[in-house]
Amino acid sequence: MSPSSSITPRERVLTAMRHETPDRVPVDFLATPEIWERLIAHLNLDPAGIGPAEYFDPAREALLRHFEIDCRVLSYDQFCTPPDSLLHPGSHVDWWISMNRSTPNRMWRQINTDDTFNDIWSTHSYKMETAVGAYEGFKTWPLSQATSIEDLKKHPWPTPDWWDFSPVPAIMRELDAHTPYHFRFRIGSIFELGWQLRGLEEFMIDLASQPEFPMYIMDRMTEILLENLRRLLEVAGDRLDMVYFYDDIATQQSLMISKKMWRQYVRPHHVKLIELAHQYGKPVMYHTDGAIRQMLPELIDMGVDLLNPLQPDAKDMDLEAIKSEFGGKLAFHGGVDIMRTLPKGRPEQVQAEVRERVRQLGPGGGYILCSSHHIQPDTPITNVIAMYDPSLRAL
Numbered sequence: 528m529s530p531s532s533s534i535t536p537r538e539r540v541l542t543a544m545r546h547e548t549p550d551r552v553p554v555d556f557l558a559t560p561e562i563w564e565r566l567i568a569h570l571n572l573d574p575a576g577i578g579p580a581e582y583f584d585p586a587r588e589a590l591l592r593h594f595e596i597d598c599r600v601l602s603y604d605q606f607c608t609p610p611d612s613l614l615h616p617g618s619h620v621d622w623w624i625s626m627n628r629s630t631p632n633r634m635w636r637q638i639n640t641d642d643t644f645n646d647i648w649s650t651h652s653y654k655m656e657t658a659v660g661a662y663e664g665f666k667t668w669p670l671s672q673a674t675s676i677e678d679l680k681k682h683p684w685p686t687p688d689w690w691d692f693s694p695v696p697a698i699m700r701e702l703d704a705h706t707p708y709h710f711r712f713r714i715g716s717i718f719e720l721g722w723q724l725r726g727l728e729e730f731m732i733d734l735a736s737q738p739e740f741p742m743y744i745m746d747r748m749t750e751i752l753l754e755n756l757r758r759l760l761e762v763a764g765d766r767l768d769m770v771y772f773y774d775d776i777a778t779q780q781s782l783m784i785s786k787k788m789w790r791q792y793v794r795p796h797h798v799k800l801i802e803l804a805h806q807y808g809k810p811v812m813y814h815t816d817g818a819i820r821q822m823l824p825e826l827i828d829m830g831v832d833l834l835n836p837l838q839p840d841a842k843d844m845d846l847e848a849i850k851s852e853f854g855g856k857l858a859f860h861g862g863v864d865i866m867r868t869l870p871k872g873r874p875e876q877v878q879a880e881v882r883e884r885v886r887q888l889g890p891g892g893g894y895i896l897c898s899s900h901h902i903q904p905d906t907p908i909t910n911v912i913a914m915y916d917p918s919l920r921a922l
Contacts, residue, residue, distance in 0.1 A: 541768065554920060559662075594915040598711065679744060679747075695759065713772070722741075725744060812831075837859050874912075890922065
């Protein structure tokens, strides 16, 4: 915990989630690997003795402690070991290479002989270089050639027995030994992963012309995620604080699919995940980017407790108005702009925006300060350090 506070990070977040005013706004941290690496090198922190090193990068955990970050994430893909039959000839497993690792967590990846990657679900990606950093771009779509439900059934779908969540309690105890953090468990996605397997264009056409295809895919994934979540919740017990899933349904300007189609095909899967988490007394965090203000009443009705990420640059995302209208029923996570302020602003402009987010979203609780997505590689390190100045968190 902060030397200046007797409140633990966990209690700080729980207070905010109860829509009560904490001692200060709680904070979280998500970034691309380049940002992690540059911060670690710049700050030269000592990760000695920080664990559990098998599941977390100690240097990254040291950085979270340096910035006094209140939240910690456990993720489904830290605890899954697919059978050898899934491995391609000549491939090998690397838990740390994925460019999607936005936290200290390890993440299972199969590295193929052509330097492409497969994840647990057999999505197929490659390292896509840009002018400022690298991302995982999709190389092929494993289900793109399927012409029947029988073809979809032949995919190497994971089974819950691939997962072993038994290490989770010990991991939380080891991290708690420093100070009790707020733990959320990331369980994956359904709609987003579905199109990553089928191909975005094909998946969208299917929803309109042959919905039995995307419904089979999403049904299979929901079945797996539900059983995984049930097993995880039984193992984790009361110490786990929140369940987290993600499924982007919007662009910067509008929804990716109509509300009618969303209600018919996507919402029922999300409701099942949320209802299971709530049965165990766990609030639910949901991630979707973009212009989603029109969906907020639906998300509240569905049972979402915490919305991430709040993108201030997306259409109709007036954060102060959103807080005023929906803040009594929904908590918010994110809000600090990764497209303009963080990469292009001066440190004092970053700090001014942080103060503004605290003013807009912090009163009465219901807010966790974070970037509006992973902090991107084109962001100056001085701006990241400026964002996490502890003096900015006061309400």
